[in-house]
Amino acid sequence: MMKKIAEATAYIKNIIGAEPQAGIVLGSGLGSFTKEIKIEHEIPYGDIPHFPISTVEGHSGKLIYGELGGKKILAMAGRFHYYEGYAPQDVVFPIRVMKFLGIKTLLLSNAAGGTNPSFKVGDLMFITDHISFLTPNPLIGKNEKELGTRFPDMTEPYKKDLIAKAKTIADKAGYDVKQGVYIAVTGPTFETKAEYKMVSILGADAVGMSTVQEVITAVHMGLPVFAVSVITDLGIREDENVITHEEVLQAAKEAEPKLTHIFKELVAQL
Ligand code: HPA
Numbered sequence: 001m002m003k004k005i006a007e008a009t010a011y012i013k014n015i016i017g018a019e020p021q022a023g024i025v026l027g028s029g030l031g032s033f034t035k036e037i038k039i040e041h042e043i044p045y046g047d048i049p050h051f052p053i054s055t056v057e058g059h060s061g062k063l064i065y066g067e068l069g070g071k072k073i074l075a076m077a078g079r080f081h082y083y084e085g086y087a088p089q090d091v092v093f094p095i096r097v098m099k100f101l102g103i104k105t106l107l108l109s110n111a112a113g114g115t116n117p118s119f120k121v122g123d124l125m126f127i128t129d130h131i132s133f134l135t136p137n138p139l140i141g142k143n144e145k146e147l148g149t150r151f152p153d154m155t156e157p158y159k160k161d162l163i164a165k166a167k168t169i170a171d172k173a174g175y176d177v178k179q180g181v182y183i184a185v186t187g188p189t190f191e192t193k194a195e196y197k198m199v200s201i202l203g204a205d206a207v208g209m210s211t212v213q214e215v216i217t218a219v220h221m222g223l224p225v226f227a228v229s230v231i232t233d234l235g236i237r238e239d240e241n242v243i244t245h246e247e248v249l250q251a252a253k254e255a256e257p258k259l260t261h262i263f264k265e266l267v268a269q270l
Helices: 002-016 031-036 093-100 160-173 193-202 212-220 245-268
Strands: 022-026 038-044 062-068 071-077 105-114 124-131 178-184 206-208 225-234
Touching: 002 038, 002 062, 002 093, 022 031, 022 093, 022 245, 031 071, 031 245, 062 245, 071 093, 071 245, 093 212, 105 212, 105 245, 124 160, 124 212, 124 245, 160 225, 160 245, 178 212, 178 225, 206 225, 212 225, 225 245
Parallel strands: 022 071, 022 105, 105 225, 124 178, 178 206
Antiparallel strands: 038 062, 062 071, 105 206, 124 225
């Protein structure tokens, strides 16, 4: 694995020629965020040695290097999901590569179903904590000491100082952002009513099919994380519970300007 990371890192480094300050992972329907980036290089995933290839609609599948908020950043337009059939180690491979390319902070976004009854479609939720145990832990297997310790501490996976900074940015802009716990499921099915109820009882405010494996990998490597869920549907309501991928993409698109503003200002402050 270390050899694969080194080869992918060397390939990208040769193209971008400099160290990015932050890495950004964009969730479903959130790819037009990249319009805010002063793009210097776009690298299709298929060109990068050992990178998996994204197959989901709404994920364009390229690594973008450029300037955002006065900082050099790497943005993943499209991520890899466990439900696509990748091993957890493949899902998190790009996070490891970005760390070796020099990023100092990781920002992630996702589309998620709200299970907290006070949430509305289109809300942004800063993730304060997560529940991982419904998806496989990406650190299962031989531990690479160069990446991190065998038993990583997980008391503060989402850095409080980054959440506080983002909250100040949101308040200034007049956004009513929520905060809460994200639970990862494998998907690709959306939850049944009983499953929405279950994850809510387990302590989650939002449920989605990504992010947690990436965050575990980042924390393993000592990389500070900030993550936001865009609430694209509400699973907990008792009435019509039909959720489509199109609805999720549409809701994400509408919330995107707020997310973009917060990420941009936060990157500027890093
Ligand atoms: N459940 C799981 N993943 C999701 C959802 C959901 O309701 N909405 C968007 N991604």
